[in-house]
Amino acid sequence: MGASYGKLMMWFFLLSDAFTFSALLITYGLVRSSHHAYSGAVEAFKFSTEYWPIPERVYESIPFFYGLEAPLVFVGIMTFILIMSSVTMVLAVEAGHRMDRPAVEKWMLWTILGGIAFLSCQAWEWTHFIHGAHEGRSVAEGTTFFGANLIQNQYGPSDFADFFFFITGFHGFHVFSGVCFNFLIYYNTVTGVYERRGHYEMVEKVGLYWHFVDLVWVFVFTFFYLV
Amino acid sequence: MSYSEETPQVTVLPPNKEKIKQLWTVAGILGIITAIEFVIAFTMNHGPLKTSIFVALTIVKAAYIVGEFMHLRYEVKVLFWSILIPIIFIAWMLVAFVYEGMAISTVR
Numbered sequence: 001m002g003a004s005y006g007k008l009m010m011w012f013f014l015l016s017d018a019f020t021f022s023a024l025l026i027t028y029g030l031v032r033s034s035h036h037a038y039s040g041a042v043e044a045f046k047f048s049t050e051y052w053p054i055p056e057r058v059y060e061s062i063p064f065f066y067g068l069e070a071p072l073v074f075v076g077i078m079t080f081i082l083i084m085s086s087v088t089m090v091l092a093v094e095a096g097h098r099m100d101r102p103a104v105e106k107w108m109l110w111t112i113l114g115g116i117a118f119l120s121c122q123a124w125e126w127t128h129f130i131h132g133a134h135e136g137r138s139v140a141e142g143t144t145f146f147g148a149n150l151i152q153n154q155y156g157p158s159d160f161a162d163f164f165f166f167i168t169g170f171h172g173f174h175v176f177s178g179v180c181f182n183f184l185i186y187y188n189t190v191t192g193v194y195e196r197r198g199h200y201e202m203v204e205k206v207g208l209y210w211h212f213v214d215l216v217w218v219f220v221f222t223f224f225y226l227v
Numbered sequence: 228m229s230y231s232e233e234t235p236q237v238t239v240l241p242p243n244k245e246k247i248k249q250l251w252t253v254a255g256i257l258g259i260i261t262a263i264e265f266v267i268a269f270t271m272n273h274g275p276l277k278t279s280i281f282v283a284l285t286i287v288k289a290a291y292i293v294g295e296f297m298h299l300r301y302e303v304k305v306l307f308w309s310i311l312i313p314i315i316f317i318a319w320m321l322v323a324f325v326y327e328g329m330a331i332s333t334v335r
Contacts, residue, residue, distance in 0.1 A: 002303035011310055022317040026324045033328030034335065037273070056268065072268060079261055087254040090296050094247060098240035195237055211296045215289055222285040226268050227278050 010205045014212045017174075021216050024170060025223055028163045035157055053156035055225050063124055075225045078121045079217065082175075085114025086214040089182075093207045096200025101189060104203060108186040111210065115179035122172050129164065164224070171220055174213050181206045253295045260288050 003011075036051040045057045056071035063074075088110040095103035132147030132154050145154050153161035185206050194200045264284055271277045294300035299307055 003306050008306065011306065015310055015313055018314075019317065022320060026317075026321050029321065030324040030328035030331075033325050034331035036332065036335075054273065072265065076261070076265060080258070083254065083257050083261070086292070086296055087250060090250050091247065094243060094250070098242065099237045100239045100242075101237075103242075208297055211292055214296075215292045218285060218288050218292065222264070222281050226264060226281050 004201065006201065006205050007208070010208050014208060017212065018216075021170070021219070024163075024167050025219060028167060028223065031159050031163070035159075047155050049157050051156070053160060055227075058155050059125075059225060061128055072225060074121065074125065075221060078118055078125075079221050081114055081118050081121065082214050082217050085111050085118070086211055088114060089207045089210045093200075093204050096194070096203040099195070099200070101192070101195055104189050104194075104200060105186065108182060108189060108203070112179060112182045112186060115175055115182060115210075119172065119175055119179065122168065122175075126168075129161075167220060167224065171213070171216055174216065178206075178210050178213050181209060250295070253291050257288055257291060260284050 032052050038045060038051045038054050042054065042056065045054055047053060047057075059075055060069050060071040061074065062070050062077075088107045092104050092107035092111060095107060130147050130149070132145075145152060147154060148161035148164070150158070150162055150165065152158050155161065185203055188194060188202065189200075194202060264281060267277065267280060271280075299310060
């Protein structure tokens, strides 16, 4: 087919992975559209299990600025980090084509750093989501519930938090695997494995995986945080 | 592994300035589209129009990532189409399931 076996198989793996992620995101779409949508003003929004929460009122915190309302700013930063690490990855691939080992090492390090930064952001976001903030939500027994678990959450219907955990968790695990692969590639580059082999195609293959992780985030960002 | 043998001579080529510039352009486009999405998120009311704009912008971003970063645009045509055609199933799944979801909401 004019492409190497390894690259071809990576492409088909990514296609199957795309189906998995689509299934998750589309199930989210099904469940969300089967719930009532909130139809009032954004300022008057209150958390309730009656309707699906609007994202800009759920994700509005950033680290170190407690109580400051900054809707979607933090996920914006995360998106930016992941796009940048995709760019450094593609620069590593370009350096690999030129057999430029120091450049591959440099760009792989930046890519790994970007991946770790993204995972750290996600760890903070999960912590914040689980512990909850603001006013919480009154529950039937007359107490207030804060945060989220798989049974109930302060933001809306229990499905909402379940999808948050499953979809961002599945994506986060992909990022984690990607960081591990990237480190392996970095290690092999430093020890000169690819230089002796005569080509840097492994950088390209793992690069495909890393871009795919970025691609999935683009969709998660839209369907989970924007719509 | 034995390191006694001579490391093969490698010729390092100079950076491909044009290619690198093109990659940064793509990165810039992705950044700008994300910025536009942000503006829309806070200036428009929720509704079908807003959702369709977001979906359209997301597809543009996806096309740039897959086409340029993942290099699919420059691969052989057979590979290009064997990746692209199965995406039809995803589109169909999306339409069918969201339609179903809306039907459920009317009986709830």
